[in-house]
Amino acid sequence: MTLLAPQKTRTTLVRTVLRLVLGAFLLLAGISHLTVNREAFLAQVPTWLPLEGDFVVVASGVVEIILGAALLALGRFRVQVGWIVAAFFVAIFPGNISQLVTQTDSFGLNTDLDRTIRLLFQPVLVLWALWSTGAWKAWREYRTGRRTDGGN
Template sequence: MKPLFVLLISFLSTLLVTKKIHQHFKVDFSARIALSIMLCFTAIGHFVFTEGMVMMLPEILPIKNQIIYLTGVFEIGAAFAIHLPKYRKQTAWVLILFFIALLPANISAAMLNVDYQNATYTGTGVTYLWFRIPLQILFILWTYFSGIKWIKI
């Protein structure tokens, strides 16, 4: 829920600032800024809630802590790279693949009742997926339309 609020509040704030500065809305730019802020916000969780995020990964995976740290670093890097015109589309495609790859971990975590912030198995369970799956789809579409194929409005 928090990443959604960060995304939307950042988007609306940036939209208003760009309107004030440029006398028109810069929707695609504002969407990318919001995506970057959201990615940096979620990346912080990889370093603050590492133990709980490790619980989301399959047992078969080795070096779980390093995977969590690496994905946090990746999110920060992508947050910057999405603003480089030369790398924007490639970054957006990689982010889309990343968001798709995260879905099984989120499904597994919900099925195990993982509460990653407290590193316990007392989370909300599978009902969380009714929110998380549409949210993941929103992140994918947001990335696609702000980084690959902008529709002028």
């Protein structure tokens, strides 16, 4: 049994580090929405979206700042924050698709190959959010009837 403890500790440390990295990434991306990369993010807002593009950039930037801060300062709502961050990554996916379909150059993504590679990275972000917060593990335990929270 003691042989398993170091592995669990390593896994917990890796999850924590990756959660903090993701939180910092979101926090910085959100700040850049409101400052230096505002136009680059505006180029990614789908033209079919029935909202003002600048509003979408500012709102998504604010959401990213909040989510990044939540990931950095997780408490007992760690799993819920993981699901919300994953849902956010799903919600912004149409912007990435739009950038590919409209062949919009932004953030140095100036070829279809570059834009396609970015699309493929989006599911990685979803999985990253779910794994690093323990949301995926909590869902699996819920589905199998095993609960590690004492039944609360």
